[in-house]
Amino acid sequence: MSADDQKRISGEAAAELVETGMVVGLGTGSTAAWFVKALAARGLKDIRGVPTSEATANLARELGIPLAALDDVKTIDLTVDGADEIGPGLSLIKGGGAALLREKLVWEASSRCVVIADAAKKVDVLGKFPLPIEVVRFGHVHTSWRLADIAAEFDLPPPRLRQADRGMVVTDGGNLIYDMASGTIAEPPALAAALKSITGVVDHGLFLDLADEALIGTDQGVVRLVP
Numbered sequence: 698m699s700a701d702d703q704k705r706i707s708g709e710a711a712a713e714l715v716e717t718g719m720v721v722g723l724g725t726g727s728t729a730a731w732f733v734k735a736l737a738a739r740g741l742k743d744i745r746g747v748p749t750s751e752a753t754a755n756l757a758r759e760l761g762i763p764l765a766a767l768d769d770v771k772t773i774d775l776t777v778d779g780a781d782e783i784g785p786g787l788s789l790i791k792g793g794g795a796a797l798l799r800e801k802l803v804w805e806a807s808s809r810c811v812v813i814a815d816a817a818k819k820v821d822v823l824g825k826f827p828l829p830i831e832v833v834r835f836g837h838v839h840t841s842w843r844l845a846d847i848a849a850e851f852d853l854p855p856p857r858l859r860q861a862d863r864g865m866v867v868t869d870g871g872n873l874i875y876d877m878a879s880g881t882i883a884e885p886p887a888l889a890a891a892l893k894s895i896t897g898v899v900d901h902g903l904f905l906d907l908a909d910e911a912l913i914g915t916d917q918g919v920v921r922l923v924p
């Protein structure tokens with residue numbers, strides 16, 4: 698089965714968790730897009746989706762899923778989203794698509810968070826996927842120097858500004874992304890706390906103690922994992 702098929706079956710399995718009347722957090726990325734498509738295909742009544750990016754909002758609109766802004770809802774019943782890596786205890790790296798900030802805001806407002814992925818995303822130790830760090834634009838080079846100091850404390854290389862064909866990648870919130878290509882993150886909670894201590898850092902892609910379960914698409918079908 699291709700990685701894309703594994704993403705599709707995990708997204709389809711997650712769509713089955715949604716019930717009429719629910720407020721649903723809609724993740725971002727290629728796996729979350731399969732979820733959004735499968736959810737739309739179910740044609741449930743009275744659901745509202747809270748999108749985690751402009752891209753997901755556009756897809757959901759095209760498919761006829763009614764949307765709500767995060768501030769329009771008190772709580773979100775269920776959020777389904779992809780990940781770049783799934784490590785021990787369902788610790789995650791997210792933000793490969795630069796949506797980590799809105800994703801984390803929506804996840805933290807959710808009663809239940811389900812991560813969906815293809816089998817290759819499961820790892821023994823986080824860090825092979827470069828850790829995305831969202832940084833405010835003002836003074837971002839100075840912030841990157843402070844990030845490099847923190848990286849050195851953790852024996853990690855300095856983060857690099859994410860570039861696209863047309864220059865710097867800018868998030869939906871107008872911020873920039875630095876990627877820390879570490880190889881191995883030995884102490885995710887300590888690194889997360891250190892990164893958040895820098896004023897110019899808005900947030901980072903370590904999602905720790907947030908996922909309630911994972912639905913992983915494998916060649917043998919969808920495997921459910923809990924922390």
Ligand SMILES: O=C[C@H](O)[C@H](O)[C@H](O)COP(=O)(O)O
Binds near residue numbers: 724727791795796797
């Ligand atoms: O910023 C993007 C998100 O965190 C995505 O959920 C993550 O990058 C996984 O994306 P994909 O499902 O395309 O691998």
